[in-house]
Amino acid sequence: MLYAIYFIYGLCVMFYFMMSWLFYRKDKELLSRLVTVLMFVTGVQCLKDLFFIKPLVELDELNWMLATAADMVTVPLYAFVLIELCSPTSITRRTIVFHELLFVVPFVFFAITGDIVFYYAEVLEAAIYGIGYAMWTVFAIPKYHAQLKQRFSYTENINLNWLRVIFVSFLFILVLWIVDCLRADYATEALYMTSSLVVWMFLSYFIYRHKSVLDELSDSTCADAPEATEATEATETEMSEIGKRISYLFDKEQIFLNPNLKVSDIAAAIGTNRTYVSAFFNREADCTFYDYVNKLRIEYACKLLVSSDESIVLIAEKSGFNSSQSFIRVFSKIKHTSPTKYRKQEND
Structure with a gap:
């Protein structure tokens, strides 16, 4: 021993x-x-x-x-x-x-x-x-x-x-x-x-x-961060304008297809700060940034599943997911079925 x-x-x-x-x-x-x-x-x-x-x-x-x-x-x-x-x-x-x-x-x-x-x-x-x-x-x-x-x-x-x-x-x-x-x-x-x-x-x-x-x-973990302080002072008009810009990014430019999308990317694209963007999703969209983006990704993937014969791996990549495993996990949570079963059900 x-x-x-x-x-x-x-x-x-x-x-x-x-x-x-x-x-x-x-x-x-x-x-x-x-x-x-x-x-x-x-x-x-x-x-x-x-x-x-x-x-x-x-x-x-x-x-x-x-x-x-x-x-x-x-x-x-x-x-x-x-x-x-x-x-x-x-x-x-x-x-x-x-x-x-x-x-x-x-x-x-x-x-x-x-x-x-x-x-x-x-x-x-x-x-x-x-x-x-x-x-x-x-x-x-x-x-x-x-x-x-x-x-x-x-x-x-x-x-x-x-x-x-x-x-x-x-x-x-x-x-x-x-x-x-x-x-x-x-x-x-x-x-x-x-x-x-x-x-x-x-x-x-x-x-x-x-x-x-x-x-x-960084700004969400510091109570006295400038962005966190400014966010509480945002007016309804400002939030409405931010919402319009965000909607354009998602509806027209389909920014949600970026697999590494972060709030800071949205903030940079519309010329505002991250806390305003987070506030929009929490208050106006009534969900987290993660949930909002992935719902759009799944809806996009559903169209591809029905309209094409592409593999699950390729559809996951095209829909903005980093891996097929994460795609299947999120898809099953939102649609309560697997991508393969969904495709079969919709095409029958």
Whole structure:
């Protein structure tokens, strides 16, 4: 088992350092920087543990606890990644310092006094902290998706459905981590490290593919943004004029066929700001930008399904969808049937 632990740690060291370099090269946005730091620190921790692994009979319990307590100082980094995913731009320096101090303080007291009470206090704090942010994520993801529907006509590579899928895995790993902190057991350690590695493989893949929404959501996430303030002062006449321009874009120019259409594209085309455009869809059209655009796309696709023999993939592309999968999903939701069945029903 000892050699298996060495092998697992070796894999972890290589993977985490590789991911750190990959995300460092990706871009300069906060999410990538947070993942870069988290992967690098985790890799250093694994490297540190790799050199200090000993047979259980030689393991000094106090030193083992001290090393584990030091690792817990990085727990907030996981939360920061979650926060930046679910609520972009909401992390501040004050938030980072405060959260880190929550774990640095008990670690320092434990390192100075050697009193294991501080160690168990830090373990309990980390467990509560992890469960708390897990529960926060459950509510934050729908809120994030609601914001996307106000600004985007698509969800590919910007939604967080993938995070929901591995949410249960996170809870499982959290339980393993707590058990691992309370007892020095190679089997538990091997299971925890392997599970973490597998989950981070999937996480890294999805986070790397995740496209930035900062520019599009910037004014909606800041309460004092100029656009948000101006929108409340829009007159009925101005909103009516904006509505006419938007109708022209959709009816005459069929701008909805652009698969990457965003509110900012509409705002730029009619010479106004994004908040006015969002307000139009919310108040005048009585639906989100996402729903409005995709209803038009589906109606356009229905005409193609009936009037042509083109494949579903080609019709999805012509109708402004990024993939046939998203086309089928949206079509089924709106028409309560699949595109293939709809074509058959209409042509019979």
